[in-house]
Amino acid sequence: LASCNLPGRESDMFNNFGYDKKTTDNMIGIETGNKGSGNVNGEYLRYYTTALAKGWRLAPLNNQDNHSLSTNSHRTVIISNDLTQNSLFEALRARRVYSSDDPNMEVIYKIGAHWMGEVVTVTAGSYTAIVKVQDDEPITKLEIIDGNNNVVASQTFSNQTTVEWNPVLQVSANSYYFLKVYENDTNNDEPSYSEQITVTAPIWLHVQWAHFLRDTIFKNHKIYLP
Numbered sequence: 001l002a003s004c005n006l007p008g009r010e011s012d013m014f015n016n017f018g019y020d021k022k023t024t025d026n027m028i029g030i031e032t033g034n035k036g037s038g039n040v041n042g043e044y045l046r047y048y049t050t051a052l053a054k055g056w057r058l059a060p061l062n063n064q065d066n067h068s069l070s071t072n073s074h075r076t077v078i079i080s081n082d083l084t085q086n087s088l089f090e091a092l093r094a095r096r097v098y099s100s101d102d103p104n105m106e107v108i109y110k111i112g113a114h115w116m117g118e119v120v121t122v123t124a125g126s127y128t129a130i131v132k133v134q135d136d137e138p139i140t141k142l143e144i145i146d147g148n149n150n151v152v153a154s155q156t157f158s159n160q161t162t163v164e165w166n167p168v169l170q171v172s173a174n175s176y177y178f179l180k181v182y183e184n185d186t187n188n189d190e191p192s193y194s195e196q197i198t199v200t201a202p203i204w205l206h207v208q209w210a211h212f213l214r215d216t217i218f219k220n221h222k223i224y225l226p
Contacts, residue, residue, distance in 0.1 A: 001092055003029035003061055007047035017047070019055040028092055032199060033062035033074045038101040039197035040190060049149050052176060052202065059092075059117055059201035060099035060178075073103045073189035073196075079115065094118070098179075101196035102189060108132040109179040109200045111169070116178070117201040124172045124207050129153070131165040133181055137196070139163050141182040147175035147202075176202035 002023075004014050007030055030051050037043040039062065048060050062074040077098050080091040091097070095117030098107055109116045110130040133139055142165055144153040153167035169177060181198040190196055 001028050001089070002026050003031065004047075004051065004058070005031050006034055007031060007044055007051070014051075017051045017054045017056065024055075024057060027056060028059060028095055029061040029076075029097065030056075030058045031063065032060040032099045033101065035063075035065045035067075036072060038062065038072070038074050038190060039099060039199055040101050040193045040195055045197075045199065048199065049145075053147065053149070057095065057119070057204065059095040059097035060199045061097070062099040062101065073101060075100045075103055075105075077105075077107070095201040098198060098200040100181075100198040101185075102135060102137070102183065102198065104135060105181065105183070105196075105198050106132075106134045107179065107181060107198060107200060109203075111177070111203045111205070114203055116203055119204040119206065121206050121208055122171060125170075127169045127171055127205070129165075129167050129169060129177070129179075131167075131179060132163070133165075133198075134162045135183060136161060137186045138184045139181065140184055140195075143180040143182075144169065144177050145180055146177050152177070171205050171207065174204075174206050176204045178202040 030048055032039050032045040032048050034044055039045045051058055061076045077100055078088055078091045079096040080087045096115050111127050114120045138159050139157050141156045143151045146152045155165050157163050179200040183196050185194055185196045
């Protein structure tokens, strides 16, 4: 397994994220935070959406990379059945991962029964996301962002440390959707910022082509598809 570390530090790094079919199964993540730079300052987070738009199936990662004895609050969170090596590697391969500026932010993000990181074949229609977020600091906003980098659903909150949200997504073409969580940094985890951000791996929704053809292109012609 491999990840894109320190994206953007050098020009043309990772061949400008040019998609490589031979390595796509092994590339499982990209840093959205490194050392003192977390999601909140955007230094690395912007390359996450760049890589996703190029076709890579990546989960966001956050880390220490200290070069010192100091620590920061950044975490890569792996959603695993247990802490055995096999389970952790299975979760990484499934991209069931999120990147948090906060050390104890707990996030569930699913569409129907499908977890963050999954690739799901669907028909065009409406799909309900399942979002549950818990922390010891106030959660201020949740967003779901699509493959065009558009916010397709958003919800604000006030002084709540546990929230649940079930937005409905209208899906008509292949895309991906990831969750972005904003919270007030009342614990002063990020000394230079008043806010912390968490981002999840996307859920990729692939619309069945046969149904798309049947329902749109050929609906006025005598062509029959299964």
